[in-house]
Structures are given as structure tokens and as C-alpha cells.
Amino acid sequence: MPWSTSAVLSRTVAAVEAAGLSLHLLPSWYDVDTPADLERLALDLAATPPARPGFPHRTAKVVAALRPVRGRPPRQELWRTLSSRRVYGNPWIGVEENVVDVGGGRLTLYGIVVCSGCVGVVPILPDGRVVMVRQFRYVARRHTWEIPTGGAHDGETLEEAAQRELREETGFRAGRLRHLHSIHTSKSVVDEVAHIFVGEDLQEAAARPDDTEEIEVRPFPFETLLEMVRSGEIVDGMSVVGLLALASDKG
Numbered sequence: 001m002p003w004s005t006s007a008v009l010s011r012t013v014a015a016v017e018a019a020g021l022s023l024h025l026l027p028s029w030y031d032v033d034t035p036a037d038l039e040r041l042a043l044d045l046a047a048t049p050p051a052r053p054g055f056p057h058r059t060a061k062v063v064a065a066l067r068p069v070r071g072r073p074p075r076q077e078l079w080r081t082l083s084s085r086r087v088y089g090n091p092w093i094g095v096e097e098n099v100v101d102v103g104g105g106r107l108t109l110y111g112i113v114v115c116s117g118c119v120g121v122v123p124i125l126p127d128g129r130v131v132m133v134r135q136f137r138y139v140a141r142r143h144t145w146e147i148p149t150g151g152a153h154d155g156e157t158l159e160e161a162a163q164r165e166l167r168e169e170t171g172f173r174a175g176r177l178r179h180l181h182s183i184h185t186s187k188s189v190v191d192e193v194a195h196i197f198v199g200e201d202l203q204e205a206a207a208r209p210d211d212t213e214e215i216e217v218r219p220f221p222f223e224t225l226l227e228m229v230r231s232g233e234i235v236d237g238m239s240v241v242g243l244l245a246l247a248s249d250k251g
Helices: 004-019 035-046 059-065 159-169 222-231 237-250
Strands: 080-089 091-102 106-115 117-122 130-137 144-145 149-151 173-186 193-204 216-220
Touching: 004 080, 004 091, 035 144, 035 237, 106 193, 117 130, 117 159, 117 173, 117 222, 117 237, 130 222, 144 159, 159 193, 173 237, 193 237, 216 222, 222 237
Parallel strands: 117 193
Antiparallel strands: 080 091, 091 106, 117 149, 130 144, 130 216, 173 193
């Protein structure tokens, strides 16, 4: 077979999976055989914080003495996925383990939490108050005030998902719904994209929370919510982004 790290690793991964074994890819280091290899090593060292655990201080000192190092220019090429396998799944999330070529012949093992997109609604009453919900969040181990949020179901449009979450958690339906902002909730670990809407012309509807949800619903003056963001009382990312985006929208 032709020799290359990518070719060897791809065949190794396939053989390991066929045998039903587990694969653990250890961090790789550099072959410095040519001036181009030294250039790449120097640029990578310059872009790595020295305080990072495992930083090779002695190597960095030697390389710095050989040549002046400038800041690393951003790479233009995208990382390439060489192989991917699902290692866990439940009705809400999955976990993938990918072998990735990050450029320059370097490979890494990348874990990704896979889930559907999610939506959030900033519901505004006619008097300008915003309807918020308070519920226990298991991962955060605390109760949090937040805008109504939740995952989109298969076959739903984002607007339909936003209306459903608003109705389930608050007992309101928005007569008018407009998109406010979209964000990656955790761009390095989770593939989730959150779409945040403003809901206006609210109409009462029957609330239908999930069996695991115990929700308190309360309207707040908008300025009070901004102060709760500034003070750290509101910590939910979608809520912080939605409220601040609405404040910017208001001017």
C-alpha cells in the first residue's frame, strides 16, 4: 500500500472496527526533516499558549533561537473527516468519534455531540414585559430563569417548533413571530444551532409541559431582565443572547 499517515491510519481504523476493538489515538508530534517541517513547527509553537499543559518549553526555546517567529496566519483549508463512528445514542443526542485531518498531515481524534437544532422565544406582552420560565436544569444543578426553549422535532419548521415550545412552557401562542438571532451553542463540542425568535401579540393557549418539566411562569419588565443578565442571575446562553439581541434591536 502507498505510505502515508492518512492511508495507514484509515486502514488501521477500519481493521480495528471490523475486529470490534476500541481505538484510542494518542496526540502526535512532529517529524522535523526539512526546513518546511521546521517552519510548521515554529508557527504552531508561536500559536500555542505557553501556559497550556504539556507545552514543550525546551523545544520552543531551541526553535526560537534558530529563527524569528511571526504570528501564525489562519489556514484557509477545511479539516477533513477521514472516518466517523457513532459511539452513543439516545432519543435526544448522539455522540460521534471522528478521525480528522487538520492539515499539514496532522491527525486528531474529535468527539462531537450530535443533536437536532433548537429554538427559543422571547415572548413580549402588550405592556412590554417579557414572559420568562423557571425550571430545574439537571446539568447545571440549579433552577434557572430563561426564555422558553427546546429542540425542534423532525418535520417541524423552526417557526412551528418555536410556537410549540412557547405554548408548552408558557400557555401562550404568538400572533406574530420574527427571527431575532441564530448561534452555535457550543461550537467546539456540540453541532447544535439555536434559533431565537421574538414572539408578539401573545394569545392564551393551554400549557402542555413535558412530564419531567415543573415550570414557573412569570412576566418581568425588560429592564429588570437586562439587569439580571448583567448581575449573572440569568445564565442560560440562549436567554442572554436573545435578551441582549432584543435590546440592540430596540436601539
